Amino acid sequence: MTDIAAAPRRVSASTALFRHARYVIAENPVTGFAFALFVLIVLAAILGPSIVPYNPLASDTAQALKPPSAHHWFGTDQLGRDVFSRVIVATRLDFFIAVASVALVFLMGGLAGVAAGFFGGWTDRIVGRIADTIMAFPLFVLAMGIVAALGNTVQNIVLATAIVNFPLYARIARAEANVRREAGFVEAARLSGNSDWRILAFQILPNVFPILVVQMSLTMGYAILNAAGLSFIGLGVRPPTPEWGIMVAEGAAFMVSGEWWNAFFPGLALMVAVFCFNLLGDGLRDMVDPRRRT
Amino acid sequence: MILKRAAMAIPSLIGVVIVTFLLTRALPGDPAAYFAGPAATPQAIQEVRVKLGLDKPLIEQFGRYVVDLGHGNLGNSLTTGQPVLTELRTRLPASAELTLLGLLVSIVIAVPLGILASTRPNSMIDHACRLIATLGVSLPVFFTGLILVYVFYYLLGWAPAPLGRLDVFFDPPPQVTGFYLVDSLIARQPELFLASLKQLILPALTLGIFSLAPIARMTRASMLAVLSSDFVRTARASGLSSYTVIVTYAFRNAMLPVITTLGMVFSFLLGANVLVEKVFAWPGIGSYAVEALLASDFAPVQGFVLTMAVMYVALNLMIDVLYGLIDPRVRLEA
Numbered sequence: 001m002t003d004i005a006a007a008p009r010r011v012s013a014s015t016a017l018f019r020h021a022r023y024v025i026a027e028n029p030v031t032g033f034a035f036a037l038f039v040l041i042v043l044a045a046i047l048g049p050s051i052v053p054y055n056p057l058a059s060d061t062a063q064a065l066k067p068p069s070a071h072h073w074f075g076t077d078q079l080g081r082d083v084f085s086r087v088i089v090a091t092r093l094d095f096f097i098a099v100a101s102v103a104l105v106f107l108m109g110g111l112a113g114v115a116a117g118f119f120g121g122w123t124d125r126i127v128g129r130i131a132d133t134i135m136a137f138p139l140f141v142l143a144m145g146i147v148a149a150l151g152n153t154v155q156n157i158v159l160a161t162a163i164v165n166f167p168l169y170a171r172i173a174r175a176e177a178n179v180r181r182e183a184g185f186v187e188a189a190r191l192s193g194n195s196d197w198r199i200l201a202f203q204i205l206p207n208v209f210p211i212l213v214v215q216m217s218l219t220m221g222y223a224i225l226n227a228a229g230l231s232f233i234g235l236g237v238r239p240p241t242p243e244w245g246i247m248v249a250e251g252a253a254f255m256v257s258g259e260w261w262n263a264f265f266p267g268l269a270l271m272v273a274v275f276c277f278n279l280l281g282d283g284l285r286d287m288v289d290p291r292r293r294t
Numbered sequence: 295m296i297l298k299r300a301a302m303a304i305p306s307l308i309g310v311v312i313v314t315f316l317l318t319r320a321l322p323g324d325p326a327a328y329f330a331g332p333a334a335t336p337q338a339i340q341e342v343r344v345k346l347g348l349d350k351p352l353i354e355q356f357g358r359y360v361v362d363l364g365h366g367n368l369g370n371s372l373t374t375g376q377p378v379l380t381e382l383r384t385r386l387p388a389s390a391e392l393t394l395l396g397l398l399v400s401i402v403i404a405v406p407l408g409i410l411a412s413t414r415p416n417s418m419i420d421h422a423c424r425l426i427a428t429l430g431v432s433l434p435v436f437f438t439g440l441i442l443v444y445v446f447y448y449l450l451g452w453a454p455a456p457l458g459r460l461d462v463f464f465d466p467p468p469q470v471t472g473f474y475l476v477d478s479l480i481a482r483q484p485e486l487f488l489a490s491l492k493q494l495i496l497p498a499l500t501l502g503i504f505s506l507a508p509i510a511r512m513t514r515a516s517m518l519a520v521l522s523s524d525f526v527r528t529a530r531a532s533g534l535s536s537y538t539v540i541v542t543y544a545f546r547n548a549m550l551p552v553i554t555t556l557g558m559v560f561s562f563l564l565g566a567n568v569l570v571e572k573v574f575a576w577p578g579i580g581s582y583a584v585e586a587l588l589a590s591d592f593a594p595v596q597g598f599v600l601t602m603a604v605m606y607v608a609l610n611l612m613i614d615v616l617y618g619l620i621d622p623r624v625r626l627e628a
Contacts, residue, residue: 133309137603140565142313145599148587149317225434229569232436233584248437252573255440256455258448267437275432 020287031283037276044091054082056089056242065259075261077250083261086242087269093243094273097154098223101161102216108162109169110212116170117177118200127174131167139164143226147235157236161226165219172215176208210288218281221274228270244270296615303611310603314596315359319352368600369593371586378597382579386601387472388459389578393567395475395494396501397559404506405552408513412521413540423510430507435566439500439573446496453496454489456574464489497574504566505559512555516548550621557610564602 049056060080068075074083116127134142146160180186180203189199228245230236237243239250244266251263334342350358362368368378411423439456446453454461459474467477467486474490520526521544529539568580575581579598586594 129305129309132306133313136306136310136607137313137599138561138564138606140562140568141599141602143565144568144583144587145314145317145595148592148595221432228434229436229565232434232569233572234588245434245436248434248440252436252440255444256448258444260444260448263437263440264444267434267440270434271432271437274434275428278428278432 030279031286034276034279034283037272038280041091041095041273041276044088045095046092048088048092052082052085052088054085056081056086057240065254065262067259068261074265075259077247077262078254081240083247083265086247087244087265090242090244090247090266091269091273093154093237093241094224094228094245094270097158097161097227098220098277101158101165101223101227102220104158105162105165105169105219106212106216109166110173110208112166113170113173114177114200114204114208117174118181118204119196120178120181124174127170131170134164135167137164140226140229143230144233144235147230152235152238154236157227157230160230161223164226165223168219169212169215173208173212176211177204180204180207214281214285214288217277217284221277221281224270224274224277296618299614299618300611303607306607307604310600310607311360311363312356314600314603315356317599318592318596319355363600368597371594372591373586373589378594381582381594382597382601385577385579385582388576389567389571389580391473391475392494392497392570392576392578393501393563395498396567396570397505397556397563399498399502400505400509400559403502404509405513407506408510409517409540409545411510411514412517413536415518420514423514427507427510430503430505430510433503434569435500435504436569436573438503439497439570442496442500443573454492456496458575458577459490459493460486461489461493493574497570497576500570500573501563501566505563508555508559508562509552512552513548516551517544520544520548550617553613553617553620557613560606560609560613564606 058081060076063076063080065078066076066080074087077083077086112127112130116124137145143157143160143164146163147156150156150159186199186203189203194202227236228243228248231243231245232249234246234249237246239246247266248263248270251259251261251266254260254262366379368382370377371381374381407419407423407426411417411420414420443453443456447455460466464486467474467481467483470477470480475487475494478484478486478490521540526539526544529543530536534543567578568584570576571578571580572584579601583595583598586592586598
């Protein structure tokens with residue numbers, strides 16, 4: 001009985017969301033554009049290696065440092081590798097780092113923050129202290145220190161990026177859980193005999209979830225920038241792996257002698273990706289929480 | 295009030311010291327083997343372990359670390375053998391000069407931009423402000439730097455080669471503050487001043503573009519709020535010129551949230567500084583840390599992270615104190 005009753009309501013809710021999304025996109029074509037761009041990035045991340053014209057690792061010294069042409073759209077680097085292929089293939093790794101670190105901080109920060117806001121007391125104090133300590137560092141510097149200490153790997157870049165974003169998620173989740181702690185539906189759930197953990201999982205989390213999802217898309221851009229910055233200074237990803245940050249670093253030396261395409265295209269890809277995530281995040285926020293629009 | 299706020303910085307500092315300590319102890323593998331170098335015998339490793347106190351319990355090691363810090367001992371660099379503190383101290387002015395000039399550039403551009411955007415909401419300049427702000431945060435700071443180098447050094451030839459603080463033909467000015475711009479003026483060497491300014495412009499501009507966005511956004515938002523308040527309406531109704539209303543009345547009140555965001559801006563700036571220093575071969579503490587990182591030389595990195603964090607805590611403290619000086623209401627509440 002309840003299943004039958006619940007099913008159509010869920011459909012109508014998702015239709016409403018879809019309508020609302022269509023409305024928001026119509027209102028703000030920039031969000032639609034950002035979404036199209038996002039789909040493109042995801043496609044490049046999934047299909048990248050199978051659609052590029054050249055092997056991203058194959059060097060051809062006869063073709064070294066050639067400017068963009070019909071054969072090599074983005075030119076070739078100092079080893080004669082096709083920059084276009086490398087930029088496209090790199091999408092997967094950069095996208096993976098961003099998604100993985102954001103998902104990780106979503107779990108860590110979201111859960112810690114919700115627990116802090118809901119239970120208060122010691123949990124709140126400990127989470128707050130951890131967040132404050134992380135905030136006491138300039139974030140990129142802390143990420144550098146973490147990767148340096150834990151070891152120079154891609155996993156540690158993901159972890160470091162997640163850790164520096166922890167305070168942001170913990171604070172938002174804490175504030176949102178805190179205001180709902182005494183809310184009517186929580187009291188009702190408590191009176192009907194639900195345990196704290198059950199309330200947390202089924203009443204509080206679903207409510208905090210959308211706000212954190214918006215935060216995820218807003219921090220995706222920062223996560224990519226952070227990871228690319230770390231690999232730019234030589235941490236994490238190692239050559240010859242194609243990755244945007246390291247490609248810009250490798251191309252940097254050629255910028256002063258005029259071979260701009262080497263650093264320009266990976267940098268541009270990085271910029272477009274970050275720009276897309278930021279716009280998308282703003283659009284999502286307007287959809288979920290119109291009051292915070294600036 | 296200031297003392298009370300300063301006391302609030304102490305837990306942050308303690309946290310910072312604990313984290314930097316834990317970072318070394320989290321080094322993969324045996325730190326003693328690590329510090330002894332790759333070719334060390336087991337005996338040598340054991341000696342290093344005892345020398346570094348790594349055979350003692352963690353708490354005691356931490357105590358040693360704190361005592362060393364108290365004596366200003368940050369350890370020695372493995373590659374150069376120099377004490378980390380001396381290196382950091384000689385390189386710090388270069389980083390500080392760059393960061394402060396970058397902040398200045400961004401304030402000079404962002405604040406008027408934000409004010410203009412707020413006085414004409416939804417106009418061309420408002421959209422331009424939003425676009426510039428969004429682009430500013432999307433541009434990787436090392437990428438901006440390289441583009442500027444390409445355009446202004448390679449294409450136009452206006453800027454000098456991105457290689458450090460001074461052209462090789464110049465000698466640095468006698469050190470007073472360590473800031474070349476200030477020191478060259480003190481030494482009355484205008485050519486030197488110009489030469490160092492030329493080297494500084496591009497990296498400072500890079501940092502400025504990067505930190506533009508939050509300042510411009512905050513200025514616009516807080517100006518919009520202030521401009522719609524009653525006292526501005528009263529001022530307008532009293533027939534004051536729009537310049538007086540905007541600059542004297544609205545702007546002074548709108549500055550407060552902007553100053554608060556400076557804390558966040560500094561977090562970005564200090565991090566971005568590392569990348570900019572690498573692009574422009576700037577001999578600051580950031581490039582020192584990067585070199586050490588690549589050589590797996592951990593003591594300088596640890597010293598660098600600690601220095602940056604302490605500076606950041608101090609900057610936040612200063613911002614809060616400044617806030618109290620500008621806005622008496624904060625003092626009354628506290």
